[in-house]
Amino acid sequence: MMTIEFPQFQAAQIRIARPTGQLKEIIRFYEEGLGLKRVGSFSGHEGYSGVMFGLPHTQYHLEFTEETGASQPAPVPHGDSLLVFYIPDQQELIRISTKLKQMGYEEKEPENPYWGEKGVTIEDPDGWRIVLMNTSGI
Numbered sequence: 001m002m003t004i005e006f007p008q009f010q011a012a013q014i015r016i017a018r019p020t021g022q023l024k025e026i027i028r029f030y031e032e033g034l035g036l037k038r039v040g041s042f043s044g045h046e047g048y049s050g051v052m053f054g055l056p057h058t059q060y061h062l063e064f065t066e067e068t069g070a071s072q073p074a075p076v077p078h079g080d081s082l083l084v085f086y087i088p089d090q091q092e093l094i095r096i097s098t099k100l101k102q103m104g105y106e107e108k109e110p111e112n113p114y115w116g117e118k119g120v121t122i123e124d125p126d127g128w129r130i131v132l133m134n135t136s137g138i
């Protein structure tokens with residue numbers, strides 16, 4: 001397993017996790033729409049169900065959890081709370097954004113105009129924004 005080196009420590013893996021109140025729609029958006037690979041899931045674990053999605057050849061993954069009978073909805077994100085996917089192949093970016101639009105997810109005007117220069121901003125079912133950015137990253 002590859003480790004990720006930080007100045008003060010090494011980590012074997014990084015997980016970014018967030019709650020949702022509509023796990024089935026989140027799975028549809030990220031797996032079917034975006035095409036991310038499901039790397040794990042669980043159901044009924046101490047009142048929680050969830051799914052993890054990863055990118056090929058990385059030690060990073062996203063986790064979405066749903067609490068059974070949650071008393072409050074997941075928090076509403078700020079318009080500049082983003083998950084950015086750097087996609088160098090413009091045709092791939094067009095394919096993914098077209099598929100998401102066909103699924104009913106519309107493009108949104110980004111809060112920060114920078115993301116509109118070479119990117120497409122779309123909200124997931126919870127209102128969190130993803131940016132499909134047509135560059136190779138930083």
